[in-house]
Amino acid sequence: xxxxxxxxxxAGTTAAEELRHRDPEAEITILAEEQHPCxxxxxxPHYVKGKVGREKVFLKTLQWYFDQKIEFMNGVRAEKIDVxxxxxxxxxxxxxxxxxxxxxxxxxxxxxxxxxxxxxxLSTIEDADQLLxxxxxxxxxxKEEQRGFVYGSGFIACEYxxxxxxxxxxxxxxxxxxxxxSRSLSPESQKxxxxxxxxxxxxxxLDEPNLEMLGDxxxxxxxxxxxxxxxxxxxxxxxxxxxxxxxxxxSGIPCADGILxxxxxxTAEKGxxxxxxxxxxxxxxxxxxxxYGNWMNALMQGRAVAKSILGDKAPFTLVSSYxxxxxxxxxxxxxxxxxxxxxxxxxxxxxDVSAEEIFIRKGKCVxxxxxxxxxxxxxxxxxxxxAYGT
Amino acid sequence: xxxxxxxxxxxxxxxxxxxxxxxxxxxMNLENKAEVLDHGADMGAPTYERIVEIAxxxxxxxxxxAQSCPTLAITVFxxxxxxxxxxx
Numbered sequence: 355x356x357x358x359x360x361x362x363x364x365a366g367t368t369a370a371e372e373l374r375h376r377d378p379e380a381e382i383t384i385l386a387e388e389q390h391p392c393x394x395x396x397x398x399p400h401y402v403k404g405k406v407g408r409e410k411v412f413l414k415t416l417q418w419y420f421d422q423k424i425e426f427m428n429g430v431r432a433e434k435i436d437v438x439x440x441x442x443x444x445x446x447x448x449x450x451x452x453x454x455x456x457x458x459x460x461x462x463x464x465x466x467x468x469x470x471x472x473x474x475x476l477s478t479i480e481d482a483d484q485l486l487x488x489x490x491x492x493x494x495x496x497k498e499e500q501r502g503f504v505y506g507s508g509f510i511a512c513e514y515x516x517x518x519x520x521x522x523x524x525x526x527x528x529x530x531x532x533x534x535x536s537r538s539l540s541p542e543s544q545k546x547x548x549x550x551x552x553x554x555x556x557x558x559x560l561d562e563p564n565l566e567m568l569g570d571x572x573x574x575x576x577x578x579x580x581x582x583x584x585x586x587x588x589x590x591x592x593x594x595x596x597x598x599x600x601x602x603x604x605s606g607i608p609c610a611d612g613i614l615x616x617x618x619x620x621t622a623e624k625g626x627x628x629x630x631x632x633x634x635x636x637x638x639x640x641x642x643x644x645x646y647g648n649w650m651n652a653l654m655q656g657r658a659v660a661k662s663i664l665g666d667k668a669p670f671t672l673v674s675s676y677x678x679x680x681x682x683x684x685x686x687x688x689x690x691x692x693x694x695x696x697x698x699x700x701x702x703x704x705x706d707v708s709a710e711e712i713f714i715r716k717g718k719c720v721x722x723x724x725x726x727x728x729x730x731x732x733x734x735x736x737x738x739x740x741a742y743g744t
Numbered sequence: 745x746x747x748x749x750x751x752x753x754x755x756x757x758x759x760x761x762x763x764x765x766x767x768x769x770x771x772m773n774l775e776n777k778a779e780v781l782d783h784g785a786d787m788g789a790p791t792y793e794r795i796v797e798i799a800x801x802x803x804x805x806x807x808x809x810a811q812s813c814p815t816l817a818i819t820v821f822x823x824x825x826x827x828x829x830x831x832x
Contacts, residue, residue, distance in 0.1 A: 364814075396814030400755060410816060649814040650761040677758035677776055684776045686758065728776045731760075 355381050357663065358442060358452035360432045360601075363387025364394070364649065365630025366458035367414060368656030369663075370424050376664055383425040385432055385444065390479060391416055396649050398482040399513045402489070403520045410477060432459075435605035437623045445649070454663050457602060457613050457621075457628040458656065461595035461647060466505075466565070470576075472573035473589045476510050476591070488588050489521055493579055495587070501525065503576050503586035505565050507534045512680045519554070519681055520554025526584055527551060528562040528576065530593065534680070538691040538723060543709040546725055550683050550707070574646065597632045597645060610634055612645035617669035618662040620654060627663055629655035638669045639739060640690040640720040648676035674741045676730075684728050689721035689738035696720070745800055748821040749810075749830075750793045753777045755817035764819060766809035770818075775785065778817070 357373060359366045362384050370382050391414040397566050400406045419426035431445040441449045463477045474485045492500050502525035506512040511527070511534075518525040533544030559578055565575030567589070575585040597612040607623050608614040612634030615621050619629050628635070630652035634645040651674045658670040675688045693699060696713040703710035708726030712719055712734070722734040749769065762769075770778045771790050779790035783797055788816035798806065810818035810829045820829045 393815050394816070396757065396759065397816065400815055405755060406816070413816075582816060649759055649766060650812070653812055653814075654764065672764065675760055677760065679757075679776075684758070686776065727756075730776050731772055731776070733779070 355428050355453050356451060357382050357454045357456065357477060358450055359384045359456040359458060360435075360442065361430065361456075361458035361460055361630070361632070362388060362392055362426070363458060363630065363652065364413075365460070365633075365652040365656040365659075366456065367392040368653050369456055369458065369629060369660045372657045372660035373663065374422050374424060376660065381425075382423070382636075383427060383450065384419070384449070385430050385442070386426065386428045387431045388478060388696075389429045391419065391426070391428075393479055394649075395400075395477070398476060398479065399517060401479075402476075402482050402486050402517050408483075408713055409478075411482075415609060418639060427614075432599075432601045435601050435607070435627060437605055437607060440625070444553075453625065455626045456659060457607070457626065457632060458630045459597075459599050459602060459613075459632045460652075461597050461631045462599070464594045466567075466591060466593070466597060468567045470567050470569055470573040471571055472569075472587055473567070474514075475591050476513055485517070485588070485590070489517075489523070491674050492523065492587050493521075499585075499587070500587045501584075501586045502590065503528070503584060504590045504592070504609065505530075505576070506590075506594075507531060507536065508592055508594060509676075509678050512588070512592075512678050512685075514590030515551070515556070515681055516679070518588075523588075525586070526557040526559070527538035528559040528565055528578065530561075530563045532560050535715075538687065538693055540693075540699065540709075540711060542701060542704050543711060543723065546704075546707065546709050547680055547683065550681060553648065556681075562643060595631075595647060597634070597647075599632075604631075610643075615645065618667040619659040619670055620662060620667075627659050629659040631742050635670065637671075637690070639671050639673055641715065641718070642690070642695065644690055644692075646674040648674060650675065671739075675731075683726055684724070686724040686728050686731055687721075688723070688731070688735050689719075690715075691721040691723055746797055746804070746823045747803070747806065748793070748795050748825075749780045749806070750821075751778050751780060752817045752819070753792055755815045756813075757815055757817075759814050761812040761814065762809040765812050766805050768802075768804075769798075769806050770809060773787055776786045778813075 432442040502518040507529040568575040613628040615635040617636040713721035806811040
């Protein structure tokens with residue numbers, strides 16, 4: 355059986371590892387757009403902060419692929435997927451035939467229309483290298499000129515804030531909307547995060563959908579909608595991701611927010627599977643089709659999809675969760691926390707420094723958010739874990 | 745068999761994948777960090793480092809749990825002090 359995996363991140367690599375474990379004879383190929391063996395994007399902020407060396411970021415070596423008899427085609431992009439004739443055309447012009455195709459294409463970050471030297475996105479190891487070098491340059495200039503700026507309101511924006519704080523670089527923040535995670539959090543919960551940022555002495559600007567970049571080649575500052583200009587040498591941008599690659603969309607494999615799949619991670623196209631950040635699958639835990647973008651989900655889906663490919667079509671059932679912190683304030687998301695998909699969201703806790711929200715659909719707890727106080731994480735994960743409709 | 749399992753709280757970001765893979769061995773604490781659970785080998789509350797007595801059948805899953813950590817915050821040693829994960 356020829357199994358072709360498009361995407362060399364944690365979902366695709368874990369799937370390959372599990373497939374090899376279960377089927378010593380399968381021909382497994384990973385097509386990876388990046389040059390490197392699989393690495394942990396979650397470790398990138400730790401690397402930038404100097405907590406781990408660059409080599410520690412890599413989870414696999416080239417030798418590992420060789421030992422596992424997994425063909426690793428790095429630096430190669432899938433240009434076209436022909437599901438009728440079952441082959442993938444690569445950026446090198448090769449046509450790779452397959453019996454089973456696994457799409458673990460992850461997400462692409464949203465970019466600003468403008469660009470300057472000093473604008474940073476924290477998506478790849480090269481981005482992390484660039485950010486580290488920008489920070490090192492910053493430390494060579496007079497202290498009063500050392501300034502950063504963060505644009506965004508999600509996980510990556512939090513990482514930039516934490517990185518600037520780690521290096522004692524004064525910074526400001528601008529959000530496109532009215533608060534952090536505005537599609538999930540109540541205005542009250544958002545206020546806790548905004549107050550927390552302000553308490554840390556950081557200026558934060560809301561409703562800034564069109565941040566202006568100042569400077570010719572290098573970023574010198576940002577311009578707000580009211581005309582105010584704020585100097586900065588580094589602009590850290592985290593304004594979201596999108597799941598679908600053009601090659602997948604053009605292939606005719608059904609896509610919406612992600613690549614659509616059933617509960618066993620198989621798409622409507624026979625022999626084509628998906629997993630990880632790109633997969634929008636029937637989640638029997640929360641009772642709807644949903645796409646998650648977090649490490650644990652990608653890893654566990656990688657393992658599950660391998661079993662699905664080899665015939666075990668059990669539904670993938672994991673209570674997805676992800677945790678981060680904003681300048682030391684813990685934030686945990688559990689399950690389905692899309693506010694517009696909930697029948698009701700109950701704010702079960704609200705203090706100046708902590709919040710808990712529970713997402714209800716058809717009488718079942720399908721998600722939860724914890725801020726500040728995370729002691730209920732295990733019990734809420736268990737509550738979400740009861741299958742929908744039972 | 746005995747294992748020494750160590751969590752580095754400075755690296756742990758609370759992803760909780762270890763808890764998902766090996767709930768008998770790991771638990772999240774109030775700081776949202778993973779701790780190692782008592783397997784009955786000794787007494788006491790969860791801690792960032794513990795020597796645990798495990799059945800050999802548990803070993804693979806505990807290594808898988810350590811591997812699942814996105815920040816490589818979990819280190820596993822055997823009885824002789826040899827590091828089983830991450831491989832050196």
